[in-house]
Amino acid sequence: MEIRILLLLYSISLLYSTAISTSKITHRFPSSIVAQPENKLSFSTKTELYDEKFFTQILDHFNFHPQSYQTFQQRYLINDKYWGGPNTNAPIFVYTGNEGEIEWFAQNTGFLFETAPLFKSLLIFIEHRFYGKSIPFGGDKEKAYSNSSTLGYLSSTQALADYATLIIDLKHNLSATDSPVVAFGGSYGGMLAAWFRLKYPHVAIGALASSAPILNFENITSPYSFNNIITQDFRSESENCYKVIKGSWQEIEETAAKPGGMEILKKAFRICKNDSGNSLEGWLGTAYTYTAMTDYPTTSNFLNPLPAYPVKEMCKAIDDPKTGNNTFEKLYGAANIYYNYTGNATCFNLDDDSDPHGLGGWTWQACTEMIMQTDGSNAESIFPESEESYEDRVEFCNYEFKIEPRPYWITTEFGGHNIQRVLKRFGSNIIFFNGLRDPWSGGGVLKDISKSIIAIVAKEGAHHVDLRFSTDEDPKWLREVRRREVHIISKWLSQYYHSLADSSNE
């Protein structure tokens, strides 16, 4: 039995061989085109954005075994170009790193760089343990990832304690203990930012949690929500586009099952080498899913280089009468938007599992605590109907790591149930941003909880679009979202400085 799991930004997909489940597709499967996408920022620009530093971090904050005391080098990026410094208690803005190389996140979080001159803020991007260069066990990734005994230290609570420890030490070293810290993050990093404010209010005075699906656990969010939003994204562009995609899965399977069918598919989709019909379904599903997630209003290069409004572009390719009635040509045109916007690819490896941003550790996280159910597809779904299967996950995780998921742990540790009631009179200073075109928005906080735990919802927005570098083409609603975020954060800072003055006068 072949079992595989791949991920990006929390998504977990189980690919079974056709013998087990022909209808199950891996629609959140990250695949890379043969031609590597260029980075939007050149190396020379990157070095202007930040310096790279390392902090000696403790391996295990919560236990006191001899091995708990082991340390590792945790990377962080720092930009002090605009910082007002300790004498004015100028703020420190911290990005709580997600499941990948921190440079990638930093380069896609222009909001911090662009607001630094205004806030005179110091910028710190902390890399999450077990990702990028922040690898325990002497930086030996092979060893760190070798089995559950070493991977066991990869957890969200350890990561949050890392951030607290590093920030406190850094502030001390900078003689900036009274500088207020605000946490920022997108996606899993946004979940960490929100949780960081809730668990470490003595370290961060507030948090901007962008596209943070903290409610995508247990039964709080429907397992159909994720795919329903993707469905709606495509359907909102064109009913025909939705219908073509929805109808295509059966056609692909029928073709793949025919003698010579794989040759037809291989040619239609410019597949480099022999692959299965399942791989093709996964490859297409990934394109639709990630395009929906990154359906930004401007050209972008987060997961792959994409045009502005890429879902619209995909549907245009499908709806275009010039492509005739051939479903495969239409789908190929759509997939080409996601996989080959630069036009450099000559053929595609469907099962390419290269991982340019170093996201592989998420498989472990999705097998232990990040049990985010997003695989359900109901009758209306753009994907084939299917049920979320917790059992499949258990089976996979046992196979891959010999580990059992803890599906109730995140809500035990961080809550989530009845969040409105729980946080109505507890906590403060959190912004939850969500764009409703982002499939993850279904697991986000979409309603204000209190006067200072605020939901900003952008109907037209996608995955943490607010945190991206601004462009001249940004639509008005996006400028307005950022303006509001700046306004709210300014208020937190102002309140903090008032409290600081009050306590000095005591």
Next chain:
Amino acid sequence: MEIRILLLLYSISLLYSTAISTSKITHRFPSSIVAQPENKLSFSTKTELYDEKFFTQILDHFNFHPQSYQTFQQRYLINDKYWGGPNTNAPIFVYTGNEGEIEWFAQNTGFLFETAPLFKSLLIFIEHRFYGKSIPFGGDKEKAYSNSSTLGYLSSTQALADYATLIIDLKHNLSATDSPVVAFGGSYGGMLAAWFRLKYPHVAIGALASSAPILNFENITSPYSFNNIITQDFRSESENCYKVIKGSWQEIEETAAKPGGMEILKKAFRICKNDSGNSLEGWLGTAYTYTAMTDYPTTSNFLNPLPAYPVKEMCKAIDDPKTGNNTFEKLYGAANIYYNYTGNATCFNLDDDSDPHGLGGWTWQACTEMIMQTDGSNAESIFPESEESYEDRVEFCNYEFKIEPRPYWITTEFGGHNIQRVLKRFGSNIIFFNGLRDPWSGGGVLKDISKSIIAIVAKEGAHHVDLRFSTDEDPKWLREVRRREVHIISKWLSQYYHSLADSSNE
């Protein structure tokens, strides 16, 4: 070099042989009289108070190693006699167990039993891991306590996660998921109750943290504070009493150093077997310290059986002209109040390290995270002048466990610095009770932080006196403290039920 550490309710004392430090006394050294004190509650009464149950608890909440998944049986005590039940969402009052057998704490927390009929509350007393019957590694205490590899799982964060896990599971099993939970605790248990509300607001709607010295870390509270309060307790009874005790240390040392001097001391203090002058100093220091801590306005039996206002009684014994001018007779009279109020003891073992309430694990906690500095004595102190020595602790902990303390961890994880500023706009529903005669009150929260994070301070109060069973002799101020606590908790519950009704109507 002989090094020993003993503890009770957080106090850590380092006893050096005279070769190292003759002036250092172990004044927070628990010693037991030869005659065991009776329990105030007979066995038949105890069984009426609660039933004993066990919960299968996970060993390591924060990591995902194979060994993290091991489980142990965690004890909890339950009383459902007065519970209104799940249909009315009647409340659940949880005592977050401290560093000892949970039955002992339950039997000294009458407040919960006495208010249960009023609140129709379910009572749960959860035992802290590694104490009482809640021993990991198959309940094998010898194994669990054998070295740092097993003791490593004894930590406050694990304990809090235990409580969250147990409560959520219990509510689920009782079909009482909407029943509000309020956390209660005294001393270290009070610290845990306050931290539990701060870290798990989705589990507990509020906390009564009685005599919880959450600020006794790092430099937040002076290391002289603890002994200064003891000094003040005795001095407030009589200046002569203070002077006699203060002057006695030198006399004891001089006598012990004389030929035949130990015989004199042995006779004066009814010492059973040969002991050192240091042991005697520790034995006396313990008596003064614990008597100050438990300087209750009524007869009590928490640490030892004691009369009402025992500090006053001690000073009476010292000041009484009938005892003449012999310092040792005076001190013996005072010590007799603490060690022999029942009058059953015929002689005393100074170094008796019996541990009737199973508090031994605190030594580990004081060597890892609970770095509470209370050993400083300034010139005015009733004890010999001495400086708190972090180095002594490091040396001891290395000797005892080969472990290094983490002095900054508690404030990293739970905060403490600038608590007024941090919690002014964060968190809610905590009562911090402190009695100012309690030496631990110096590390407590003594000022209101916000409208719902409230400090109740009783000038005449001692260590978590508010939580004790009421008596007909309780002074008015104590009744008033409890009345206020009941009133505030009622308000939390009322607000909760309003929120619950609102969310049901949505």
